Amino acid sequence: MTNLEEENLDLGGVLQLIGVITIVLLTLAFLSFLLILVIGFILLKKNKLIFPNLALFLMDNLYSVLLKIFLLVGTEDTFYRVGIEFYNKYYEDKFKKAKKRVLVLPHCLRDVKCPAKLTPKGVECVFCNRCGVGEILKVAESRGYKVYIIPGSTFLKRILKEEMPEAVFGVACNRDLFYGMNSLSRKGIPSQGQPLLRDGCINTIVDMEELISRLKSL
Structure with a gap:
């Protein structure tokens, strides 16, 4: 065997070792991240947040990655509920201090024979x-909220542009509510959310007692 062959063999061994170490480190990092995610979920249920600012950064900017990891242990809808719960807890104090607040309701809460006009x-x-x-x-109006009943996200963008609220309370299905709160968070606007008990774009249902209680307490 020539010196060149020996050098190539040694180099191949080193590269293989580096590859194995890299895979091990990535696996450990992934498992650690998954463990942190599970622990964070458990603490969230106990009304505690682990590394709140870091968690906010991850939820705001890496939610698609978090969703993929979460799907290993739960469902997409559960991820949205966890995200909503996180935003609610993270922004609760800031929301309470806000003066100019808006409540956004989905038009699908209306009765099918609602006579109101768009x-x-x-x-x-x-x-x-x-x-x-x-x-x-x-x-809501007695608590100082300006209320909007809207048919879609386009209206929300217009509300934010025209009203420039200090905080927003939203009611929607889990998916729309999460992405709405995520968007508001990235804009630095504190939010609170109340998921629908039943969605489907028509004759939807929200927990009236809980919603009214939260509007009064926040």
Whole structure:
């Protein structure tokens, strides 16, 4: 065997060793990250946050990666619920200190025979008592919220641009609510969210008692 062959053999062995070490380190990093994710989820359930600022950075900017990892131990819908719960806890104190607050309700909470009309400001409730939207609106406005009943995200963008609120409370399905709170967080706007109990874009349901209680307490 020539010196060149011996050198190539040694180099190949080194590269193989480096490859094995790299795979081991990446595996350990992945397992550590997964462990942190599980521990964070457990602490979140106990109303505690682990490394809140780091968790916020990861949730804001690497949520797609977190989702893929979370799918190893849970479902996509569960991930959205965990994310909503995290944002609620992280921003609760900042939300309470905000003066100019907006409540955004989905138009699908309305009764199918709702007589209210869609306007450039969203759906204008006429308090017909066919659904609970009127009651929510009365409570929210008494607490200083400006309320919008909207049919989609385009309206939300317009609200943010025109109202420039200090904080936003949103009601929506898990997926839309998570991405809405994520977007607000990346803009530095504190938010709170209340997921729908039943979605489907028509005759949806929200926990009225819990929502009204939160509007009064925040």
